[in-house]
Amino acid sequence: MLKVDARGDACPLPVVKAKKAIAELNGAGEVEVLVDNEIAVQNLTKMAQQKGYRSAAEKLAEREYRVLFTVGEPAAEEGEAPVCAPDARTDTVVVIASDKMGEGAEELGKTLLKAFIFSLTQQDKLPKTILLYNGGAHLTCEGSPMLDDLKALEAEGVEILTCGTCLNFYGLTEKLAVGGVTNMYVIAEKMLNAGNVVKP
Numbered sequence: 001m002l003k004v005d006a007r008g009d010a011c012p013l014p015v016v017k018a019k020k021a022i023a024e025l026n027g028a029g030e031v032e033v034l035v036d037n038e039i040a041v042q043n044l045t046k047m048a049q050q051k052g053y054r055s056a057a058e059k060l061a062e063r064e065y066r067v068l069f070t071v072g073e074p075a076a077e078e079g080e081a082p083v084c085a086p087d088a089r090t091d092t093v094v095v096i097a098s099d100k101m102g103e104g105a106e107e108l109g110k111t112l113l114k115a116f117i118f119s120l121t122q123q124d125k126l127p128k129t130i131l132l133y134n135g136g137a138h139l140t141c142e143g144s145p146m147l148d149d150l151k152a153l154e155a156e157g158v159e160i161l162t163c164g165t166c167l168n169f170y171g172l173t174e175k176l177a178v179g180g181v182t183n184m185y186v187i188a189e190k191m192l193n194a195g196n197v198v199k200p
Contacts, residue, residue, distance in 0.1 A: 002021045021033075043186075159180075
C-alpha cells in the first residue's frame with residue numbers, strides 16, 4: 001500500500017498527489033491519502049468515481065480524514081454496450097466565473113446570465129459540462145435564482161461542477177444545491193480537453 005500525506009495541502013494538490021501515487025502502482029493495489037478537510041475528501045472520492053476506482057473515506061479525528069483507493073487491473077472483457085438514446089450533449093464546456101454576464105450595470109448583468117442559463121435548457125445540443133468558480137459558485141447554492149434551470153440541465157445529463165475552494169471562501173460549502181464539488185486540477189483538465197469552451 002502506498003501512503004500519501006496531503007494534510008495542509010491546498011486544492012488541487014491532494015488530487016494531484018493521489019493520481020501520482022496511483023500511477024506508481026503500475027497496476028492493482030491500494031493508495032491511502034490523508035487530508036485535513038471535507039472538500040478534499042469529496043474531491044478525492046469524485047476522482048475515484050470518474051476513474052473507476054473503489055474508494056472509502058473515514059474521519060480519523062478533528063481535521064483528519066483518510067481516503068483509501070483500491071485500484072484493480074483493467075477489465076479484460078466488456079459486455080456489449082447498452083442501446084441508449086442519442087446523447088444530446090456536445091463536447092462543449094461552459095465556464096461561469098461570475099454571478100453576472102458582461103460589464104456594466106450589475107442588475108442587468110444578473111438578468112442576462114439568468115436568461116443565458118435558461119436559454120441553455122432550450123437548446124437542441126446541450127453542453128457536456130458547466131464549470132462554476134469564483135463568483136459563479138453562488139449560482140449552484142441555496143437561494144440562487146438559477147437553481148431550477150441548472151437542475152433541469154443536470155437532469156438532462158449535463159455535468160455541473162463548482163469549485164470547492166470558492167465554496168469555502170464564500171462560506172457556501174453547506175449550501176450547494178445542485179451538481180458536485182470539484183477542484184482546479186479537474187477544471188483545467190476539462191477546459192483543455194473540451195472541443196469548445198464558452199464563457200458568457
